[in-house]
Amino acid sequence: MTLRGEKGEIMKIPISWLKDFIDLDGLSIEDIARKLTLAGMEVDEILYAGLAMPIYKDGEKHEFKTNGIAWDREKIVVAEIREVKAHPNADRLTLLDLFDGQQDQVVLTGAPNIFDLKGTGKLAKPIKVAYAKEGSVLYDGHADGLQLMTLKRAKIRGVDSYSMVCSEKELGISTESDGIIILDDAAPVGMPLADYIGDAVLDISILPNMARNASVVGIARELSALTGRELQKPTIKFKTSGDSVEDLVSIQITNAELNPRFVAGLIRNVEIKPSAYHIQRRLKHAGQRPINNIVDATNYAMIELGQPLHAFDYDVLKERAGKKKIKISTRVASDGEKLTTLDGAERTLTPMNVLVCDEKGSLSIAGVMGGTESEVTEKTKNVLLEGAAWNFINIRRTAKQHNLPSEASFRFSRGVHPAVAETGVKRGLQYMAEWANGNIAPGLVDEYPLKPKDPTIIVTPQDVKRLLGIELTAKKIAELLTRLEFKCVVDKNTVKAKTPPHRMDIAEGVVGLADVLEEVARSYGYDNIPVTTMADALPPQVGNPIHEWEEHLRDLLVALGVQEVVTYRMTSVEKESRITQYTEYVRIANPIAPEKNVLRRSLTASVLSVLEKNIRLGESLALFEIGPIFEPVKNNLPNEPRKLAITMSGLRDATAWDVKESATLDFFDMKGRIELLLSGLRLTGVTYTSTESTPHLHPGKSAEITVNGQVLGVFGELHPSAKEKYELGASPVLVAEFDLALLRKSAPTYGIIPVPEFPPVYEDIAIIVDESVLATAVESLIKQTGGRSVSSVRLFDVYRDEKIGAGKKSLAYSLTYQAEKTMTDSDAATIRNKIVKRLENEFSAKLRS
C-alpha cells in the first residue's frame, strides 16, 4: 500500500462540457475540483483556458496545481474579418480589415490559414476570429514552450500594429498551432471570448475501480451525487430513413464471455469535413486530435459516455460481402493470423486476441484497434458504427501483447458496462447526423448474449455501524445510494440496493457489501465520518526478539564507529565475482539493467562496492550492512539468510591540525571491533582460528570465528588479488561477514559478575617463549592456573630482540589478582610463582626480570 505509481490514468475534462449535463452555477472551479478529489477523483492539475483564475493573495492557501491563462474580458473578444489585404512592404504578411463589435480595426498577421484570401476583396462571408487588443496577456506564439507576453504597440515593416488575431497557442488552448483560430460562423461578434469559449480543464486521475468515470457523464454523475444537483442525462433523438440496418447487417457472437454484446447502427450519405470549431476545441482539451466529423463523432461520444465506438466504411464491407447482407462475426484469432491495423502495422495474432470479422476475414482487433481496409476515409459515404462490450481482462492482455494502448483499450480494459454500448452507438449516430448531414437507418443490430448481473446488495444500518462506525437510518442509506443511481428499496431496517447499469465494480455477497459501503462512505463524505478510538480488545502483545536483537546489533556497530549503509538487493554476477565464485543465482526475469539482473549472494561484495565508491572521500571509512542475501532454490522461493558485513580501510585515528600522523587500520583493528561486538552480544567461548579457505581473504591475515564448534563468521584483510579488482587506496582493506541466525543463537542470556568488594593487586609479567607458541595458548594456561584468583589477563606487549635470541619472542601480560578478601602482595606472589612454574614446564618459558 504505497503512494508510488498508484495513480490511475489521467482523464482531461473541460468544465464547459460538464455543464452540458449538470448545473454548476455558484460553484467555483476549485470547489468542483475539491469535491471530486475528496471523493476519489483526484484533480492533479487545473488548466485555465480563458476562464478567470483564482488569484491568491500573499499568504493565502493554494489548493491545486494550476496552469494556463485567463482571458481579459475587455481586451479579448470575438471579431470578424471583412477583408484580407496585402501588406505594402511584406509579401508574407497580410492586413486584415476587422470589426470587433465596437469599431473597425486594421490588424497585421502572418497566419497561413487566411493567406489565400489575400486580395480577394470584401469577403462574402466574414470570418470569425479571436481578437486581442493592446495590453492583452497571451502566450508568445513564436517562442518555444509557453511564455507569457503582453501585447504592445509596435511598428512592423512600416505598419502600426497594436492588436492581433490569436492562434490556439497564444490563447493557451493547445501547445502548438499553425494559424489563427477560425471560430464557428455563429460566434457573436463583440462578445468577450472568455464568455464564448472560455474554459478550464480538470486533469482527473481515474482509479482502476472507477472506469465508469472515464467520461464526462460519469464525472457529472459523481458531481450530482456530491452536490445533490440533478444529472441532466443526454437526450438522444433523431429521425431515421431508408432500409433498416437489420435487413442489411447481421451479427454473430461465438464467445459471449469474451463479447457480451455487439451493437451496430448505419448512417448514410455523410459529408466528411472538419468538425465545427467548438467540437474541435473540446476534443483538443480532452486530449484528442480532431480528424474529421465522422471520426470526431466517435471520439466525442466516447469521451462523453465512456463507450468506445468504431466506424467502418459500410461500402467496403458491402463490397467484401459481394453486395449481399453483411455478416459480422466475432471470434478468437487463429494462431499466426495476420491483420494490418490503422497505424499501418501488420500484426501477428494469437488465439488470445478477439477479432471482428466478416465472411472474407478479419476487420479489426476487437476493442483495441481497427484494420486499415475498412476504415473511414475522406471518400466514405455510408458508415456502419460499432459499439460493443468486451471482456476487460482479455482486452488488457491483448493491448499489452501488441503494445497498443489507446483510449478505447484503456476503457475496455477497465470494464465498460454493456448497457452503454447501445446508448453510445445512438449518440454517435446522432452526432454524425448533426455534423455530417447523414441519414440514420432505422433500428440497430444488437446481439446481447450475456447480460451483467447488476447485483442487488442488502445493506442494513447494523452493517454501516459495524464497518464504517456511523449511525445511519435505512432511509438515509438509501438516499445516499440513490444519488449514485442505485435502485433502492427500503424494507423496515434493510435496504435492497440494485447496482445501476453503468458500473461493473459491484460484486455479490460480502464483497458486494464492502463495495456498496464504500459508496455509502463516499457519498456521505469521508470528512463527515467521526474519529474514534478502537474499542476492540488490545490483542496479546507479541514481541519480535529477532528484530529487537538486530536493532541492538546495529547500535553496537554504530557505537564502534561503523557507519550503516543499505544497498541494492539487485546486482550482477560480474560485480560479485570480484570476491566470489558463485554461479547459481536468483535471476531477475525482467531486469531494468544488466548490472542489476541477479539478487546478491554476498553482503561483503555489497559493502565493498560502497567502500570503493567512497574511498577518496575520507581518510578512514568503516561501513556495515545488515540484510538478506538470496540463495537460489530451483524453481522455488530462495532462502533469505540475513547477514552482517563490515568493511574498514584508512587511518586508525582521526588526524587534526596538530595530529598529523596515524597508522592505517589493519587486521587487529578489525579483530578488536569484532571482540567488542561479540562481548557486547555477551558471547563467551569465542575462538579465532586461522583460515586459508576463504579465497577473497589474505591467507595469513584471516580468521574464522567459532563458538561451540560453530563457525559464525570470517574476517581478515582483503586478498591482494581481490583488492586489485577494486579501485581502492593503498591501505589494507578489512572485511568481516557473519551469519546473523547463527550469531543470534550463540548469544546466551547471562547474569552479571559482581563487582569485587576488595581491592585487587595488579602485576605485569613478561616471559620469553619460542616464536611458535601462540599467544592464546599462553593466555589460557595463565587463566587455567590462576583460576578465580586471576580476574583478568591482558597481553600488552609483544617484543622481539637479538638479546632475547633468534626464534624467540617476549610476551608481556598485565595480571589482575582478586580474592574474596584483601589480596596481599605475598598472596599474589604465591599465585604468580605457580603460574610461572607451569609456563616453564609447558612452554619452556623464561621469566624476564
Add this chain to the structure above:
Amino acid sequence: MQDKLNEIEQAALESLQSITEQAALDAWRISTLGRSSALMMVFAEFGKLSKEERPVIGAAANRVKAALEAALQIKAEALKTVVLAKSLSEEKLDITLPGRTKHIGRLHPSTQQLRRVLAILAEMGFQVYTSREVETDDINFQMLNFPLHHPARDMQDTFFVEAENRGDNPILMRTHTSPGQIHAMREFAATNPQNPPPIRIALPGMCFRYEQITARSEIQFNQVEGLAVGKNITFADLKGTIADFVRRMFGEGARLRFRASYFPFTEPSAEVDVECFVCGGKGCQVCKNSGWLEILGCGMVHPNVLQNGGYDPNVYSGFAWGMGPERQLMLRNKVNDIRYFWGNDVRFLEQF
C-alpha cells in the same frame, strides 16, 4: 632588646613589601625566619637573658615571629594570585581552531526513520512482524485481491524471478509489505482457527517495483504498514488511529484529510494528505502548489483478504495503512533525489 625586635620587624616588613617574585620571597623567608636570621638569634640567645627579662622578651619575640609569618602568608597568597593571573593570560588558546575528532558511526537514514515510525506504532500497540522479500504471485497479489491479469496490477509494476513450471504462480520481488498481512493473519488464525485472536502489527521492509531509477523513482524502497484486525473495528477507528499516528509523526498541529482512493486489498480505501509542513499549506514546490502532501494510503481490510487470512469477514473487520520512510525523509529533510538513499555517498549519510 625590645628595640632590636621592633627594628627586625620593621626592616623585614619593609623589604617584604617590594618583593614581586616567588624566589625573592623564599630568600626573604630564609633571611627573616630562617635558623640564622636575626629573629631566630634572639631566640637562640634567650639563655643569656635575666629571669625577669625572659617572659617579656619571649612574648615580644613570639609576637614578631607571628606577625612576620602572617605577613609572609598574605604575601605568598598575593604572589600566587599574580602568578596564576599571569599564566592564565599567557595560556589563552585560539579557540577557533578545529577540535580533534573521532571516526564515528551512524545509522542509515532509512533505519533512523523506520525506527521513528516503529517506535510510535509500538506505543500504539502495533508490534513488528517481518516476512520474506521474494514472494510468490499468490501471496503478493492473488490473496490480496489482485486477481491474475486484473487492471489493478498495472499499479504495481513487478520484477519477476526466473523459474520454470510455475503456472499462474510465478516468483517475484514483493511489490509491497502487504504479503505480510496474509502471512501474519494465517499464523495468528492457526493458533485458534475457530476464534482467531485480534491482530495489531507493524510490517516494515524492503519492497521492489519495476521502475526506471530517476530522481523521483527507485526500484527498491522501504514500506511500513500497520494492520489491525478484530471484531469491532470500523472506518471511524481507522480515522482515529491514523489521526493519532499523524499527530505523533508530524506534530500536534498537523492538519490532515482523507481522500477516497483505491487499493485492491482494502475497501473503503483512502489516501491521507497532511497539510504541507514546508509552506504551511500556502503552496510550494514540495507540495506542487496544492498545499497538501500525500503521506499514506489506508483502508478497511477487503473481505477477500480477511477470508484468505483465515478471518471470517462476516465477523471480523480490520484496517491497514502503509507509508514510505524514504518519502517521509524526502519531505522532512528536503531530499530532492531518491537515489541518494541506496547511493550511500558518505556525504549524504553523514547528514543524518
